[in-house]
Amino acid sequence: MSTIIDVAKKAKVSKSTVSRVVSGKGYVSEASRKKVLCAMEELAYVPNSIARNLQSGETKTIGFIVPHFIDPLSIFLESFLSIARQYDYYVTIFFTDSDKQKEIEAFNQLKYKQIDALFILTRANDWDVITSYAKYGPIATWQRIDSPVIYSAYVDHYQGYFDSLTYLHKRGYHKIGHVLGNAKNLNTKARMRAIKDFEARYQLKVPETFYFYDSLYSNGRAIAQKWHQLSEKPEAMAIYSDAVAAQFISELENLGYHIPQDVAVIGFDNSEISELIHLTTVDYSLRYQAENAFIYLYNQLNQLNLPMHQLSIELIERQTVPIRQH
Incomplete structure (x- = not known):
């Protein structure tokens, strides 16, 4: 199996140049980039994401806990996935069927560094149980909770x-x-x-x-x-x-x-x-609630302070509430 060193030798560039091409971060001249890509193809080199994650200490993956499919999920999840893609994060969805043990299994993935952070749409376990996992990585939720260690993306x-x-x-x-x-x-x-x-x-x-x-x-x-x-x-x-x-x-x-x-x-x-x-x-600004939850987790993981959306409440008038005729 080819390694990054083999690619560097084949392309006649440094190992750090190959690393920058693979990660997409840092400057690489177009000529060097083409040489690295050609060498990778000839050697059938596949970047080892697991090794990179171990080296960096992150998986670039956020867990998303939901008990089962509920109506607001489609809007919320679509928005959460969309902003995660923008920031090069993956999302792993855990359907727990409101089973406490299944939910604990998802929490343990955070504990053992198989995911970087967790979002909880609705929970099965008590908040005391969930809060005990906050020391392993940032946690956010859609449910309303006043907590110093769990972010709540709720509207009043x-x-x-x-x-x-x-x-x-x-x-x-x-x-x-x-x-x-x-x-x-x-x-x-x-x-x-x-x-x-x-x-x-x-x-x-x-x-x-x-x-x-x-x-x-x-x-x-x-x-x-x-x-x-x-x-x-x-x-x-x-x-x-x-x-x-x-x-x-x-x-x-x-x-x-x-x-x-x-x-x-x-x-x-x-x-x-x-x-x-x-x-x-x-x-209730569901889309912005989802984006705010991701931004919170992203800020915590990357020690940043990206701004969140201002949430608003708007009545949408349609046909099921006409003026009542007495």
Whole structure:
């Protein structure tokens, strides 16, 4: 098997010149570059990336943990992969099925230097367990956490949710139902605070039957069945995920209802599915959240201070929340 020394001898250049051609870093004259490339081809030389990684102490690879495919993943992952390519980083995806041990196996790849950093879309293990791995490399997450060692690429769901409820109220909807995520998550707690403040401002009271919880991004159809069975039904539904909102709408249409005539619906994330079904939604800058997560990891790995995006919240008006005619 040919080595970098063999290539240098064949091309009649220094070993450092060959190294610069292989890495793409540093100046090499065009004449020398051509000689090195010809020598590499003649000798069938393949650069040993593992050896380079061991020498440099990095793999140029970031792990990306996700429990299963959820609707926001497509936007987030596409943006994360795109910016990683721009900075010459690879991304290894770990689908864990929310299995704690599978997640630990991904953490151990960070511990044993098989990857340089980790991004966690949503977690299975407790934060105390995850935080213990931060000493082996930088960790970022999409979930909301206040931690000195784990970066959280989140947007304040309080303001987005409060604004969406205010928007519904101004359009004439006073009986609003809420489909919320996992009750333990900080984002869900932020939405609950927004509901309480909204009720206080407009002197409203939401019946307990108007609250629905979903932690799997998959219960929209079941929630539609529950809505159908209510004797007093919400006039509008604020649903924490576009995917769950789409499932909710589809099931209600199967039951013979018409959207938005029978119930207005607002989703969150501004994912592709929301555009396809003309769903009014709230854009939480998912693409910029993904890019900020990568930039944080990149800065930590390379001791840089590249600027991050300023995140914004925008209501996207479509067809599922018309002005209500009394």
